[in-house]
Amino acid sequence: MDVRNCRKCGRMFNYVSGQPICAQCKEKLEEKFQEVKQFVSEHKTATIAMISEECDVDANQIRKWIREERLEFAEDSPIGLPCECCGAIIRSGKFCEKCKNEMANRFGEVLPHQEKPEPAKRSAKENPKMRFLDK
Numbered sequence: 001m002d003v004r005n006c007r008k009c010g011r012m013f014n015y016v017s018g019q020p021i022c023a024q025c026k027e028k029l030e031e032k033f034q035e036v037k038q039f040v041s042e043h044k045t046a047t048i049a050m051i052s053e054e055c056d057v058d059a060n061q062i063r064k065w066i067r068e069e070r071l072e073f074a075e076d077s078p079i080g081l082p083c084e085c086c087g088a089i090i091r092s093g094k095f096c097e098k099c100k101n102e103m104a105n106r107f108g109e110v111l112p113h114q115e116k117p118e119p120a121k122r123s124a125k126e127n128p129k130m131r132f133l134d135k
Contacts, residue, residue: 032057033065040071047078069093 004015006022008029013022021029036055040046043054052059065071066081072092073079080089085099095103 029061032061033070036062036065037071040073044074044077066092067094 002015003012004020005012006020006025008021008025011022011024019026032055036051036057039051039055043050046054048059048062051057051062062071063081066073066079069092075091077091080091082088083090083096083099084094085103086096088096088098090096
């Protein structure tokens with residue numbers, strides 16, 4: 001059993017996986033996320049600072065939701081984060097489409113190409129329904 005203190009409220013809880021926060025704080029955080037999501041859908045030109053102030057959520061938490069691809073913004077939105085690889089402005093996630101494609105291609109080159117083994121050939125004498133032991 002892995003018992004930890006919640007990073008938000010300090011209460012002890014049984015840690016399983018994910019963020020090291022208790023169930024109550026996770027629930028509150030999810031409620032805030034829904035509030036932010038609703039605000040963003042109603043105010044398409046809002047900045048991160050405006051969202052943070054109106055919804056009483058830390059700006060870093062909003063950026064984290066964007067990086068996790070939980071929040072995505074329209075093309076005409078002033079909100080954009082730099083791609084972690086090339087620095088291009090993106091609306092959601094960590095990498096732009098160009099960098100994602102390049103990484104996928106590099107992974108494909110690194111992994112050895114394995115051919116599928118051919119299925120074993122059966123002789124005409126062999127009956128798949130009956131088996132005989134050779135004596």
